């Protein structure tokens with residue numbers, strides 16, 4: 061679903077109505093520096109088309125964003141020589157999305173930079189993992205749910 065774009069800050073940036081620090085762009089996407097960088101070089105990659113989130117974006121446009129993320133990672137590696145890179149995307153306010161124009165964060169990382177983007181969850185019990193796997197399999201192929209329970213009866 062493509063929604064209205066007049067109030068969208070990233071549509072404003074794509075159209076050039078609002079300022080940004082662009083580092084790369086192509087026919088389908090624009091990559092520009094985040095104004096509140098988690099690290100130097102923190103870049104946002106957006107499709108030119110206004111789409112809201114991961115459920116709204118087409119596979120084609122998602123692929124175009126992914127291709128630009130890949131280019132940006134290469135450029136940042138050359139320019140800033142980070143030790144690593146995080147690629148992060150938030151869809152939905154529950155996941156931390158603040159700007160509702162699809163975007164992917166590309167964040168250069170350095171050893172001991174102190175940035176914490178990780179989680180330290182305890183290992184789940186096999187029952188919990190199997191339960192969620194069954195729920196997911198049921199949504200794809202109803203038959204799969206049965207096969208999962210049979211497969212997991214003989215784990216290696």
Ligand code: 5GP
Pocket residue numbers: 069080081092093094095096097104149150156157158159160
């Ligand atoms: P989200 O939380 O939606 O995944 O991330 C939105 C990001 O957009 C934030 O990191 C925020 O700093 C950035 N941002 C918000 N407004 C602007 C803006 O006007 N210009 C730029 N360059 N970045 C913005």
Ligand code: ZN
Pocket residue numbers: 065068069070071072109110111160161
């Ligand atoms: Zn937009």
